Amino acid sequence: KTMYANPEQREKLKRELLRHDRVNNYELQLRHRDGHTIVGEAHAHLVFDEHNQPFAIEAIVRDITVRKKREAELESARLLAEKANRARNSFLNEMSQEFRNPLNTIMGLVQILRESRLNSEQRITVNALNHSAEILLTLINDILDFARIESGILELQKGPFDLEDLLNDVWNITVPPAEEKRLEVICKIDRDTPTSLIGDSNRLRQILIHLFSNAVKFTDLGEVILSIKEIKKNPDAMFRERLENEYDPVHDRVMLQFQVQDTGVGLLADQVQSIFSPTEQEDENRARSRSSGGLGLAICRRLVHAMDGDMRAESVEGKGALITVIIPLERPVSVLHEAWRDIELNDVRILVVEKHPLTQKLIEETLKAHGARVEIAAECSHALRLVENSVFTGDEFVIKLIEQHPEGMELFAFLNELRMHGGFPNSILMSAYPIWTMNFSQQLQDMGIRNVLSRPIRRLQMLQTIQAMAGRADTNPDNIRRRSPFQPGMAQRKLKLLVAEDNSGNRTMLQSVFNHTSFEVEWVVNGIEALDKFENNRYDVVLMDLQMPVMDGLTAVRRMRKWEQVHNRRRTPIIAMTAYAFEEDRVRSLHAGCDATVSKPVRINTLISAIGEAL
DSSP states (O other): OOTTHHHHHHHHHHHHHHSEEEEEEEEEEEEOOTTTTEEEEEEEEEEETTTOEEEEEEEEEEEOHHHHHHHHHHHHHHHHHHHHHHHHHHHHHHHHHHHHHHHHHHHHHHHHHHHOOHHHHHHHHHHHHHHHHHHHHHHHHHHHHHHHHTOOOOOOOOOEEEEHHHHHHHHHHHHHHHHHTOOOOEEOOOOOOOOEEEEEEEEHHHHHHHHHHHHHTTTSSSSEEEEEEEEEOOOHHHHHHHHHHTOOOOOOOOEEEEEEEOSOOEEEETGGGGOOOOOOOOOOOGGGGSSHHHHHHHHHHHHHTTTTTTEEEEEEETTTTTEEEEEEEOOOHHHHGGGGGGGTTOEEEEEEOOOHHHHHHHHHHHHHHHTOOEEEEBBHHHHHHHHHHHHHHHHHOEEEEEEESSSSSSSHHHHHHHHHOOOOSSEEEEEOSSSSGGGHHHHHHHOOOOEEEEEEHHHHHHHHHHHHTTTOOOGGGGGGGOTTSSTTTGEEEEEEEEEEEEOOOHHHHHHHHTTSSSOEEEESSSSSHHHHHHHHHSSSSEEEOOOOOOSOOHHHHHHHHHHHHTTOOOOOEEEEEOOSSSSHHHHHHHOOOOSSEESSOOHHHHHHHHHHHHH
C-alpha cells in the first residue's frame, strides 16, 4: 500500500484486474523509495490458487516519468503553437481588412475614372495610379500569402478557367512597366496546348505575374518572352525527381510548362537558387544584381509546390535568365469550346509590318496555321514595295498588320504613304499598351483605323479581329464572348438593391459605380439596419459587407434566411463583400446563406457580373 501515491488508483487497478484478470500499460502514480513521486506503467495479472481464487497480483512496473514529462512538454508546445496560429490568422484577417478597405475605395474610383472621358495627360495619370494600386494589392497579397504558407494553412481553389483569359489579366498588370522600358513582350502558346482547364486560376495568375514582373524589373534592353506548351512525355531530368510521381498522362490530366525568358542582367551560377529565398540580399556593389528575387519568387516556388509542380531557374550572367515552371492541371470532363481552334483564314492574304524577328515568327506561324497567306516586312520601304506590287498584280493584301513603331518611318507618315500606294484600307495597328500614352487615338480614328491589337499579341484577339475584317465573322454561338457588364443589358436593368456597407469610402466608390447603372439603391451601415430594411421591403439583390458594427454581416444574413423561411418569402440573392481574402471566409459566408462572395478591392466588372449571375 505504501508504494501507491494515490490509494484510489490502487483500488481502481484491483477492480480492473478482477474484471479482466490482466491489464497492460496501466499508468499510476507511485512513491519512490527515496520519497518522491514517479509515474509508473504497469503490466499486471492475477495469480490464482488451487481453487481458482485470486490471492495475489503479479506485476512488472516501468518508470515512465521522463517520457510523460516529455509528452506533457510536447502537448504544451502543440497547444501553444495552435494558439499562436489562431492569433496569427486573426491578425492576418484583421490586417487584410485594414489594408483592403481603403485600397478598395482607391481602385474602385480609379476604375470609374478610366471609364470616363479623359484627355491624354489625365489618362496617363490615371493609368499610373491604377498600376501602382495593382502593385500595392500584389504586395499585400504576397505578405498575407507568405505568412499563411509558412503556417501551412494555404488552401487551393480548383475550378474551370480559360488560359487566354487568364493571360489577359497578366498582361494588364505586367506590360505597362515593360512598355516604359521599350521592351518587346512576346507570348508564345504552342498550338496543341489546351486552353480550357481546371485548376487554381488565381494562384496560377499570381505565379505568372510575379515571374513576368521580375523579368521586366531586371531587363533594360531586349525582350521578355512567355512560352507555354503541354508536356506529353515524362518531364526532363531536371524535373523528374519531383514530378515523376505526379505525372499521369491520362486524358483528363495535363502537364503545362511555362517558361519566362529575359535578356536582362542574369545571374552567377552560385546565385541561381538564391533568387527563391525571401531573405537573401544582394551586395551593395551589385545594386542591379538579381541575387534575391524578393518575397514574390519565394511565394511562387511554394505555390508551385503546393500545386504538385516544380520550378527551376537557369541563367548566364549578363545574358539573362530562364525560369521554368511545370504544373499539373486538368481538363474538364466535358471539354469547353476553345474558340480559336475553329477560326479559318483560308487564302486570306496578310501583310505584317514588324521588325522584331521573334514577333514576326510568332505572328506568321499563327496565321499560317489557320490558312492565311502571310508576307513579312521588317522595314517600311519593303512594306510599301509589297503593297505596290500587290495592287499591280491584283492579288492585294486583305489585311495589313502594322506595328506602332515601324522601322524606317514615323507611323503616321507611313500610313499616309500606304494610302498613296492604294494599300491603306483594312489596316490593323499592333500597339504597345496603352495607346493613349502617345496621344494618337483620335488621329488613328481620323486615319480610318478602327482596330488596335494590344501587345503582346493575343492569339484569339488577333484571329477574331482579322476574321471579322476579312468578312468571315464566326457564327458559332459557342465562340461568342459574354458582353461587358457595362454594355446595355445587365447594368441597365431596373433592379432594386440593398447595400450594407459601413465604410464611407467604399460607399462613395459603390455609389459612383451604380451611377452608371439603372439600379435603385438603398443604403445601410450595419446588420441591424439591413435586417430591418430586408423585412419591410422587397429587393432584387442584397450586397452585404461582412465586417460591420452593431451586427456583423454573417449574423444578418443568417437572420434574413431564417426570416424568409418563417414568412415563406422567396430567396433573395445575397452577395457578400469582404476584405478577408481567405478561402475559409468564402466558405463561411456561403454556409451562412450568401449566394456569392466578392473580395475587396471589388472589381467593377466582377461585381456587376456577380449580380447578374446571382439573378
